[in-house]
Amino acid sequence: MPEPLLSLTGVSLAFSGVQVVRNVGFDVAPGEVVALVGESGSGKSVTVMSLLGLLPGTATVTGSAVLKGRNLYALAPEELRAVRGGEIGMVFQEPMSALNPVLRVGTQLVDAVRAHRKVTRAKARERARELLGLVELEPGRTLRAYPHELSGGQLQRVVIAMALAGDPALLVADEPTTALDVTVQAAVLDLLRRLRDRLGTAILLVTHDMGVVADLADRVVVLRDGEVVEHGAVDRLFAAPAAEYTRQLLDSVLSLGSGIAGDSDARTAEPLVSVRDLRVTYRGRPPVRAVDGVSLDIAPGEVLGLVGESGSGKSTISAALLGLAPISGGAVTVDGVELATAEKRARLRVRRGIGVVFQNPGSALNPRASIGASIAEPLELHGYPGDRRARVAELLDAVRLDPSWARRYPHELSGGQRQRVGIARALALKPRLLVADEPTSALDVSVQAAVLDLLGELQRELSFACLFISHDLAVVERVADRVVVLYQGRIVEQGGVASVLGNPREPYTQRLVAAAPVADPALQARRREAWRALPA
CATH class of the missing domain: 3.40.50.300 (P-loop containing nucleotide triphosphate hydrolases)
Structure with missing residues (x-):
């Protein structure tokens, strides 16, 4: 194995004394893609944010994160600012939130270049054009565009270009394709793969999508409740997971082709x-x-x-x-x-x-209203004649939640529990x-x-x-x-x-189906080649 580009040893994180990450350690080699996986609350994002010094003041970090021989946790603030966007580039989950909506893409890219290079604005604009070409966007139109004028896939490519502005040795990608359609996701993953091969950039990929892991990663680190439960090569880990939690995670994955039982x-x-x-x-x-x-x-x-x-x-x-x-x-x-x-x-x-279940269970519920009040809202709006409290209890029981939870508030529930509340509300009026x-x-x-x-x-x-x-x-x-x-x-x-x-009969449907990743590295490699062979 080559000398690690990044090495985490004994990393522990606490917020206001509450431990959230315990004794995490793993390496990332030059040009390697390492995936950090686990459910919400497992410690994935806070671990990578600690590398960039982006944790709140209430956080306490122990252990070491050594990048090119320097412990990131021991750097002075001005040294760490030079690392962010310089030696480490960051690709965020939602590209629209990573870009300023009132500035043209060209302005934002030029500013990103000049933040890490002492060059004139004209030279920075030349570099911005190079970066857009690198991520396979047409430079002229893209530089003039505002973020709202670009598609989700184009925006994510712009964010990747900005992350590459400082010629980073490590690219941190935090759920980079979660907000994208399957065809756009496949194209972005292909782009990341080509950039890794062309530039030798290492990638630390944070995701809960095991299909994406199978498609892109070389090695996998599995986190649960802030601790590493398993790590290893992607082929070995998917074929024969050692930890029961990893097996449960893989068993939960839905893959296209596994659920068809006939028309x-x-x-x-x-x-x-x-x-x-x-x-x-x-x-x-x-x-x-x-x-x-x-x-x-x-x-x-x-x-x-x-x-x-x-x-x-x-x-x-x-x-x-x-x-x-x-x-x-x-x-x-x-x-x-x-x-x-x-x-x-x-x-x-x-x-x-008509009942409606929305995409994001967090934003679909009033944070100031109790769970019971949220479920009862359609009953009140439509003048439900029966006992509303009894109906709320009945609905909570139907979605497998304890009726006593009617007094709780959304922040006291997990994402899955909040979505169950959303389903209960949607079914309130039968x-x-x-x-x-x-x-x-x-x-x-x-x-x-x-x-x-x-x-x-x-x-x-x-x-x-x-x-x-x-x-x-x-x-x-x-x-x-x-x-x-x-x-x-x-x-x-x-x-x-x-x-x-x-x-599928139609070419568009064929491309859509071929772009859907599966949680099997060998099969996904074959599906990737089949997808590439289809006409765009």
Whole structure:
């Protein structure tokens, strides 16, 4: 093994005396990709933030983190500032939050270059163009653009370019693809791989996505409750994990192809939801046609999966069902009521029969309201005639939470528990239709599996129809009866899950399916080559 570029030894972290990381140690060699994995609260992010000196003043750090012979924990503040963005580049999870929305990309890149190089603004702009070319973006247009004018994948490439501005020896990537669609994720992972090979840059990858680990990592460090439970080469660890926790983590992973049990068709003569030639156009210069001639049905008791990249129209269709998007043309009929032409009372009745589960369980709940109050809110808004307290207790029990938790507040619950509360609230009025918009994308794999199991049990028990929106094809395969694939506001393919995801006909669907990573390094390597061979 070459001399480590970075070596952590006996690293322990505490906040206000509360221990959160204990005796963590691992190495990163030059040009190596090491993945730091584990569930939320395992200590992944705080460990890498400690390397950059980005922990709050209440944090206490012991042990050593030696980069190129210097202990980062012993550096003076001005020395550590030179390391940040210089010897260590940082790629954050959400690219929009890493960029200033009111400054052009060129200005931000030039400033990043000049922060680490004593060069003129003209020379820095030349370097900015080089960096954009390195991350395979067209320099002229990108330099002039504001962040909101770029796609999520383009923004993440800009953030990677900024992280490379100081020619770092180590790139720290904290959940760099979590917010991206599968095709964009595959392209960004491919880019990181090429940069590693071309520049020799080591990468410390922080993620809970085991498919991403299988795709990119050379070695894996598994954390649980702030301690290393296992580490080793990616092939060995995936094939024969030594720790029970690692086995549980891998067993929780949903991989495309593992959940197909044959086509299912729950449709009846009278659909609960009927969408015909739906068009939604948002005002602007020029106007934006978000949905362009979409037709689909959802039968009572059926789960319809809606998939596609960002901007394909998935969430706009759900907003149209909820009466929250302007219907420019076509018709949306829910439970026999056409939303565009119905009277207010009829529309209100329809909305009462629709429950919604949102993507982020943290932001979907009022932090100042108790769990019981949040669940009771739709009961109060729609004048529920029964005992509301008893109904809240019944709902908490249905989502496998203790009814006494009604007095707790959101910050006292984990992400998975908060999502269970969101599901309970969505089911409060016994809806005939549940709209679930990316309900598990913010959750760890084990929590995701538990929430999906719960949704499946409740759906079978209560027989509500469900519009399930996701960019995770393995999740859709797990829960849906049929699937609709969208691209730029139009349907490109639809049918039974086995047919569409197991044997896609359309080139776009084929590329979407091929881009989905699986938690098997050898199989993922073959899938990567197959994805590259498909026409863009």
